[in-house]
Amino acid sequence: MRDQVIKIDGSVIQHGPFNDRVYLMKLAPDNPQHMVSVIEDIAHDNGYSKIFSKIPASAKELFLNNGHIEEATIPGFFNGCENGSFMAKYLSEQRHIEANPGKRKEVLRIALSKSDTPGRTELSSEEECILCTEKDAAEMADLYRQVFPSYPFPIYDPVYLISTMSEDFVYFSIKKKGKIVALSSCEMDPGNSNVEMTDFATLPEARGRGYSYRLLEEMGKEMKNRGIRTAYTIARSGSYGMNTAFSRYSYTYAGTLLNNTNISGGIESMNVWYKKL
Numbered sequence: 001m002r003d004q005v006i007k008i009d010g011s012v013i014q015h016g017p018f019n020d021r022v023y024l025m026k027l028a029p030d031n032p033q034h035m036v037s038v039i040e041d042i043a044h045d046n047g048y049s050k051i052f053s054k055i056p057a058s059a060k061e062l063f064l065n066n067g068h069i070e071e072a073t074i075p076g077f078f079n080g081c082e083n084g085s086f087m088a089k090y091l092s093e094q095r096h097i098e099a100n101p102g103k104r105k106e107v108l109r110i111a112l113s114k115s116d117t118p119g120r121t122e123l124s125s126e127e128e129c130i131l132c133t134e135k136d137a138a139e140m141a142d143l144y145r146q147v148f149p150s151y152p153f154p155i156y157d158p159v160y161l162i163s164t165m166s167e168d169f170v171y172f173s174i175k176k177k178g179k180i181v182a183l184s185s186c187e188m189d190p191g192n193s194n195v196e197m198t199d200f201a202t203l204p205e206a207r208g209r210g211y212s213y214r215l216l217e218e219m220g221k222e223m224k225n226r227g228i229r230t231a232y233t234i235a236r237s238g239s240y241g242m243n244t245a246f247s248r249y250s251y252t253y254a255g256t257l258l259n260n261t262n263i264s265g266g267i268e269s270m271n272v273w274y275k276k277l
Contacts, residue, residue, distance in 0.1 A: 002154050011035050015042050019152055019262045020095075024053035026189075032059045036066050040089075049095035050088060052260055057083035072255025072272035078192045080229040086257060086272060095259050104237040104269060108253065111243035118217070118248050121210035123174070129218050132171035132183070137161045139180050140171065147201040149265040155199060171199075172219055174211050182211035186219050193229040200242060212245045220249070224277045232274040236263060246273040 003016025003023075010028030015021065022043045027035060032055075043051050053063060056078050060070060068087040077084025090096040098104070123129060132140060137158035144155040154160045165171065168188040173180045185199040197219055202211050223231055235242040237256055247253070251273035260270045 003152070008038055009034070011038075013039060013042070014152075015046065015048065017046070017048075018150075019260075020267065021048050021050040021052055021260070024051070024055065027053070027055045027059060032062055036062060040066070043089075043091055049092040050090055050259065052257065053087040055085050055087060057085050060085045060087070063087045063089075070255075071257050074194075074230065074232055074254050074272070074274040076276070077194055077230055077232070077274075080193060080276075084194075086255065088257065088260075098258055098269060100238070104256065104271075107238060107240050107243055108256075108271065110240060111247040112253065114244050115247045116250050118250075119210050119213045119245075120217075121214040123214065127174060127176045129172065129174050129214055131222075132165075132173050132180075134162050134165060136171075136173065136180065137165075140173070140183055143180055143183055143203060144199070144201055146203065148263065150262050152261050152263060170219075170222065172215050172222075174214065176206070181206035182215060184212070184215040184219060186223055188223070188226070188228060190226075190228075193227070195223050195228045195231050197231055197233045197246075212241060213248070216245055216249050220275075220277060228277055230274060231277055232272060234261070234270045234272055236261075237269040237271045243271055243273070246275075249275070251275045 003014050003018045005014045010030065011024065012026040014023040014025055022039045024039050039051055055063065068089040070085050071088045072086040074084040140161055141156050141158045168190060170186040172184050174182040182202040183199060187196040187198055197216065200212055220231060233246055235246060254272040254274050257270045257272065259267050261268055
């Protein structure tokens with residue numbers, strides 16, 4: 001069963017047993033104190049073990065005073081002016097214990113050592129990097145199903161993918177001989193001039209070609225052309241490839257969200273990276 005996304009008094013919240021958390025995706029400016037109570041009530045009523053919130057820095061003190069901690073921060077996240085704070089509150093001791101901190105640190109060390117050394121991927125005459133359309137949705141869902149044993153949002157569902165295309169999502173694909181072999185998406189927040197670079201996936205048989213580099217390059221160009229100021233990602237902390245890709249393209253490490261997201265079969269810690277476009 002997938003976690004549900006709801007709106008309460010203008011704020012957007014995802015919660016459910018799949019990620020075993022409450023995720024405050026967007027905080028409405030009116031009465032943030034009330035929203036702190038709302039998300040904590042949802043968490044306690046359902047027995048979740050974590051609350052995760054993405055909020056403007058102006059609300060950080062309020063959350064800190066209610067037992068939340070800051071796990072990552074992005075300068076100028078909101079319209080290039082106000083910082084964004086990624087806050088967490090752990091409601092069980094086990095949820096706050098990292099399974100393999102040594103691997104996370106090693107992945108991060110290697111990624112940071114590759115900083116500002118972009119890898120250019122030249123596509124062959126059989127390959128192309130293009131925007132996806134609704135006609136691609138079934139093939140996109142199938143690829144995501146093959147790559148991810150689990151995912152925090154229902155990307156296996158073509159109907160869901162089509163619905164996001166009508167909102168603020170832009171999907172990119174690399175096709176080889178007309179078949180999609182790699183995917184990514186830009187989840188835009190035009191009102192706050194930021195975008196999450198996310199949903200990267202490559203078929204197992206197509207890996208090693210550097211497709212993620214090419215996708216990230218094209219995504220950055222498109223978002224800059226649309227006037228977006230800040231790009232960021234929330235990448236699996238154990239993924240050498242994705243953390244290195246963002247570091248190579250001059251993204252800055254912003255922090256780690258411990259045991260945050262159900263992806264690829266279990267709850268994993270996630271690294272936050274950002275870049276000014």
